[in-house]
Amino acid sequence: xxxxxxxxxxxxxxxxxxxxxxxxxxxxxxxxxxxxxxxxxxxxxxxxxxxxxxxxxxxxxxxxxxxxxxxxxxxxxxxxxxxxxxxxxxxxxxxxxxxxxxxxxxxxxxxxxxxxxxxxxxxxxxxxxxxxxxxxxxxxxxxxxxxxxxxxxxxxxxxxxxxxxxxxxxxxxxxxxxxxxxxxxxxxxxxxxxxxxxxxxxxxxxxxxxxxxxxxxxxxxxxxxxxxxxxxxxxxxxxxxxxxxxxxxxxxxxxxxxxxxxxxxxxxxxxxxxxxxxxxxxxxxxxxxxxxxxxxxxxxx
Ligand code: CP
Ligand code: NVA
Numbered sequence: 037x038x039x040x041x042x043x044x045x046x047x048x049x050x051x052x053x054x055x056x057x058x059x060x061x062x063x064x065x066x067x068x069x070x071x072x073x074x075x076x077x078x079x080x081x082x083x084x085x086x087x088x089x090x091x092x093x094x095x096x097x098x099x100x101x102x103x104x105x106x107x108x109x110x111x112x113x114x115x116x117x118x119x120x121x122x123x124x125x126x127x128x129x130x131x132x133x134x135x136x137x138x139x140x141x142x143x144x145x146x147x148x149x150x151x152x153x154x155x156x157x158x159x160x161x162x163x164x165x166x167x168x169x170x171x172x173x174x175x176x177x178x179x180x181x182x183x184x185x186x187x188x189x190x191x192x193x194x195x196x197x198x199x200x201x202x203x204x205x206x207x208x209x210x211x212x213x214x215x216x217x218x219x220x221x222x223x224x225x226x227x228x229x230x231x232x233x234x235x236x237x238x239x240x241x242x243x244x245x246x247x248x249x250x251x252x253x254x255x256x257x258x259x260x261x262x263x264x265x266x267x268x269x270x271x272x273x274x275x276x277x278x279x280x281x282x283x284x285x286x287x288x289x290x291x292x293x294x295x296x297x298x299x300x301x302x303x304x305x306x307x308x309x310x311x312x313x314x315x316x317x318x319x320x321x322x323x324x325x326x327x328x329x330x331x332x333x334x335x336x337x
Contacts, residue, residue: 080135183196242282257272
C-alpha cells in the first residue's frame with residue numbers, strides 16, 4: 037500500500053492493518069519506528085478524533101506531527117495543490133489530509149512523492165473504517181455478522197461497504213430513497229462480495245433492515261458541507277434513528293456503533309449511546325490504534 041485514498045488501496049492489507057492495530061493496542065508492538073519522521077496533517081474541515089488520534093499516534097510511534105489548517109496554508113490563498121504537494125514532499129515523510137473534495141486528495145497523491153492518507157473526504161473515510169472493523173473484531177470475534185448502517189449513504193457508509201465486502205461481512209444500508217451510497221462504490225462492493233461471500237443490500241424499510249442485525253451503525257444526518265440542506269434532511273431522515281425500539285428489533289446481543297460526532301435526538305438517542313450495548317467509546321479509542329497501524333505500515337522501513 038503506497039497511499040490510502042480509498043479502501044480499495046488497502047484491499048490486500050485489511051487483515052494486516054487490523055493485526056498490527058491489535059498488537060499496538062496490546063503493547064506487543066511497542067517500538068518507536070517513526071523517529072525522525074514528520075507527518076503533515078492538513079485540515080479543510082473540523083476534526084476532533086482524526087486530528088487527535090493521528091497527532092498522539094504519530095508521537096507514540098516516535099514521530100512528529102504538524103497540524104496544518106488549510107486556512108493558514110497558502111492553499112487557502114490559491115496556491116495549487118500540485119505545488120503544495122511538491123514542496124511538502126521535500127519537508128515531510130507523510131501527509132494526512134481531510135479535504136472537502138475527494139479529487140483534492142487524488143491530486144495531492146498525483147504530485148507528491150510521499151504517502152498520502154485520506155482523513156475524510158466527501159466520498160470516503162477509510163481511517164474510520166479500520167477503527168470500526170477493529171471494534172467489531174474485538175466485540176464479536178469475527179466478521180461473520182450482519183452489519184446494518186442506518187441513515188445517510190455518505191462517506192462513512194461508502195468506506196464501510198468496501199470494508200464489509202473485503203472482510204466477508206454482510207451489510208445492509210437502511211436509508212431513505214435518494215440517499216443511497218455512492219453508486220460506483222456500491223457496484224464495486226457487490227463485485228468484491230461475490231468473492232468473499234458477503235451479502236450487501238440497500239433497504240428503505242429500516243425495520244426490515246435491522247432484523248437479525250448484529251451491529252447497528254449510524255452517522256449524522258447532516259454531514260460537514262451539507263449544512264444548507266439541514267432542515268430537509270431532518271425531515272427526510274426522521275424515521276432513521278437508532279433508538280431503544282429499533283435496537284430491540286435487532287439481535288438481542290447486537291452492538292451499536294457511531295463514528296461520532298453524534299447529534300443526540302437526531303440519528304441516535306442518548307439512552308442508546310450510553311447503554312451497555314453501545315460500543316461507541318471503544319470505537320472512538322480504536323481510531324488511535326487503527327491510525328497508528330496505518331502509519332506503521334506506510335512509514336516503517
Ligand atoms: N469520526 C471522525 O472522523 O471524527 P472527527 O470528525 O472528530 O475527526
Ligand atoms: N459523515 C460525517 C462524518 C464525520 C466524521 C461528515 O462528513 O461530516
